[in-house]
Amino acid sequence: MLGLGVNSEGWFMAPxxxxxxxxxSYGHMVAVEDLSFEVEEGEIFGILGPNGAGKTTTxxxxxxxxxxxxxxxxxxxxxxxxxxxxxxxxIGAQLQDSALPGRLKVAESLELFAAFARNRVDSDQLxxxxxxxxxxxxxxxxxxxGQRQRLFLALAFVNSPELVFxxxxxxxxxxxxxxxxxxxxxxxxxxxxxxxxxxxxxxxxEQLCDRVAVVDDGRVxxxxxxxxxxxxxxLSSVVRFTTSEPDLGWLEKLDVVESLTRNGETIEVRxxxxxxxxxxxxxxxxxxxxxDLRIDRPTVEDAFLVLTGRxxxx
Amino acid sequence: xxxxxxxxxxxxxxxxxxxxxxxxxxxxLVFPLMMMLLLSAVLGNDQADxxxxxNGMLVWRGVTPASYYAAASVAVIIAALGLMTLPTNLAxxxxxxxxxxxxxxxxxxxxxxxxxxxxxxxxxxxxxxxxGLVASLAYDTLVPKDLIGVMVAxxxxxxxxxxxxxxxxxxxxxxxxxxxxxxxxxxxxxLISGTAPPRAMLPSGLRDLGGVLPLTPLVxxxxxxxxxxxxxxxxxxxxxxxxxAAGIPALWLFGRD
Numbered sequence: 001m002l003g004l005g006v007n008s009e010g011w012f013m014a015p016x017x018x019x020x021x022x023x024x025s026y027g028h029m030v031a032v033e034d035l036s037f038e039v040e041e042g043e044i045f046g047i048l049g050p051n052g053a054g055k056t057t058t059x060x061x062x063x064x065x066x067x068x069x070x071x072x073x074x075x076x077x078x079x080x081x082x083x084x085x086x087x088x089x090x091i092g093a094q095l096q097d098s099a100l101p102g103r104l105k106v107a108e109s110l111e112l113f114a115a116f117a118r119n120r121v122d123s124d125q126l127x128x129x130x131x132x133x134x135x136x137x138x139x140x141x142x143x144x145x146g147q148r149q150r151l152f153l154a155l156a157f158v159n160s161p162e163l164v165f166x167x168x169x170x171x172x173x174x175x176x177x178x179x180x181x182x183x184x185x186x187x188x189x190x191x192x193x194x195x196x197x198x199x200x201x202x203x204x205x206e207q208l209c210d211r212v213a214v215v216d217d218g219r220v221x222x223x224x225x226x227x228x229x230x231x232x233x234x235l236s237s238v239v240r241f242t243t244s245e246p247d248l249g250w251l252e253k254l255d256v257v258e259s260l261t262r263n264g265e266t267i268e269v270r271x272x273x274x275x276x277x278x279x280x281x282x283x284x285x286x287x288x289x290x291x292d293l294r295i296d297r298p299t300v301e302d303a304f305l306v307l308t309g310r311x312x313x314x
Numbered sequence: 315x316x317x318x319x320x321x322x323x324x325x326x327x328x329x330x331x332x333x334x335x336x337x338x339x340x341x342x343l344v345f346p347l348m349m350m351l352l353l354s355a356v357l358g359n360d361q362a363d364x365x366x367x368x369n370g371m372l373v374w375r376g377v378t379p380a381s382y383y384a385a386a387s388v389a390v391i392i393a394a395l396g397l398m399t400l401p402t403n404l405a406x407x408x409x410x411x412x413x414x415x416x417x418x419x420x421x422x423x424x425x426x427x428x429x430x431x432x433x434x435x436x437x438x439x440x441x442x443x444x445x446g447l448v449a450s451l452a453y454d455t456l457v458p459k460d461l462i463g464v465m466v467a468x469x470x471x472x473x474x475x476x477x478x479x480x481x482x483x484x485x486x487x488x489x490x491x492x493x494x495x496x497x498x499x500x501x502x503x504x505l506i507s508g509t510a511p512p513r514a515m516l517p518s519g520l521r522d523l524g525g526v527l528p529l530t531p532l533v534x535x536x537x538x539x540x541x542x543x544x545x546x547x548x549x550x551x552x553x554x555x556x557x558x559a560a561g562i563p564a565l566w567l568f569g570r571d
Contacts, residue, residue: 065418088420095418098411103334104327115323116316116420139334155419 014077016041016163016194017062022071024057031057033218035071039163044185044195046209046226048202048300054218055198056096059165062196063093076162089118092161094152096168096198102141106132106151109140110158117159129184130154145172153181157188164188167198182208202301212300216308226300233306235298239269239279241290250286254278320421324429332433342394343441349510350387350449354380359453371514377541380453384445385540386509389471389532391441393503395434396475398496401482403430404568406489423569431476438472456541463539467546470553471532477561478528484567503529528556 017039024032032054039045047055060066062073064080064087073080078087100109107123114120127133130150135143143151149172156164169185170178185208189195199205205212206226214222214229222229236258242265252260256278257271269279276295283290332339357363359380366373374382404427407413413423449455458464479496486492504510506524513521513530524530531549538546 063418065414085420088418093418095411095414098415098418100412100415101327101331101407103331108327108330112323112327113419113421116320116425118316152415155415159420 018074020072023069037213043210046205046212047198048205048212049215053215090162092156092164094156094166100140103139107136113155113158119160121160126154146177163194165196206300229303230298236270236272238296241293324425325432328429328433346387346390350383353383368514373512373514381456384449384455385537386533388442389536390509392471393529396479397500400479401492401496404483405492409488458540459542460539463545467535470550474553474556477557481560481564484564503527
């Protein structure tokens with residue numbers, strides 16, 4: 001695989017990350033079976049899969065935190081096993097299950113980590129961006145889950161990285177904090193940073209990622225845009241409404257409609273493509289204007305279910 | 315350049331953390347001081363005891379019991395820092411994921427280890443000065459006759475017990491187990507290395523066992539120049555052997571994850 005892409009200015013460029021046939025076992029337990037993918041500059045790339053699928057092991061090998069048993073990894077043109085010091089200066093990481101000394105204060109942590117960075121970002125700027133100004137003199141032990149998560153994100157950006165790894169970014173955050181965090185990640189991408197997002201949250205992958213690698217049992221089972229995953233599998237949407245009209249045979253004649261089921265006055269129409277628009281116009285043409293007409297689109301979760309034959313855990 | 319700046323930042327952070335939780339080190343400093351005072355109070359400071367002989371050995375090595383314990387107790391501080399403070403802190407850093415967090419951000423674990431050792435050495439110097447001051451005020455104990463020899467012994471002892479502490483931190487999984495095992499090792503050594511009962515008073519089996527543990531050569535290496543008996547090269551050699559025997563596997567084990 002040559003792995004050359006074309007960027008917006010028409011320049012040929014190498015991918016930011018190339019992973020080819022990565023393998024990693026812990027004793028007899030195979031964590032990563034055979035995994036390959038590429039990440040392009042400037043994208044938000046999701047690694048999606050259930051707990052234990054090998055996601056964290058994969059990104060730890062890519063970051064040079066673990067040594068792969070087999071396979072080839074290139075990150076920003078560097079080999080993470082032999083050029084790890086140079087690599088660490090250019091990447092940022094937010095790790096799962098990590099901590100800081102309990103009595104170290106927020107501003108002190110940033111100052112400490114900045115001391116090791118070649119291109120450091122001003123601490124005040126980070127405190128402002130990650131909404132930690134009020135916590136700057138608070139010790140790590142006294143921070144809430146969301147505040148800790150924001151501090152780890154701030155630490156991931158302390159060395160102005162070209163590429164960041166975010167492992168279970170919104171673990172333990174409330175819905176509002178998750179949305180706020182997603183906005184910040186989009187902002188970071190706009191600044192030109194490439195983001196690798198490891199997650200088991202389908203909605204997060206769908207909302208945030210340009211492309212997603214679905215990982216299960218240590219293998220990549222699909223790589224596409226979130227919408228591409230769904231479209232590629234030809235998953236159907238469901239249009240629901242209620243009506244007392246007894247005969248809806250004309251709806252079933254529409255090309256986009258696969259099936260129609262009726263449960264009392266509740267109707268469910270399954271179909272693909274622009275099913276909602278066509279069903280709606282047909283209903284109006286027949287003088288029916290239901291107040292509760294709505295559509296449930298297939299989600300990445302549905303795609304995952306079809307791809308793996310099972311539901312995501314956790 | 316970055317390494318030096320990082321080391322200074324890490325050391326500053328470690329000192330701040332220590333200042334916020336100073337009681338973590340109370341045992342390490344207070345226990346040796348208290349034992350020195352209690353043992354000297356019990357066994358006295360009589361010049362007549364200096365030539366006591368038991369089991370064919372000079373019990374107090376030719377000085378008064380109080381002078382004997384002042385010198386031995388300084389060595390005990392090194393053992394306590396190496397066997398308890400260092401492994402408890404480092405194992406805690408590993409257990410909580412702090413080591414991983416640091417490594418992911420270009421911070422070598424050796425920068426952390428160096429900062430911890432720096433903090434331990436500053437603690438030791440403070441502890442040794444307090445010990446010397448209290449002992450000379452309370453008992454007018456012997457001032458080291460060969461200060462350079464004593465300092466050389468401190469350096470060799472710090473290396474040996476630093477290596478042992480790092481090895482302990484590498485093999486245990488939690489801070490609590492490091493604390494438990496460290497305390498057990500420390501108290502065992504303290505009891506049979508001439509730092510509690512003098513070695514001449516120990517049954518020969520325990521004396522032999524104590525002789526192969528690292529605290530005995532450290533005590534000898536400190537006491538010999540302190541009492542003007544020259545340098546104990548054998549003791550320094552045993553401490554060096556411990557430094558390498560514990561340090562080499564520790565460097566290998568602590569660096570991996």
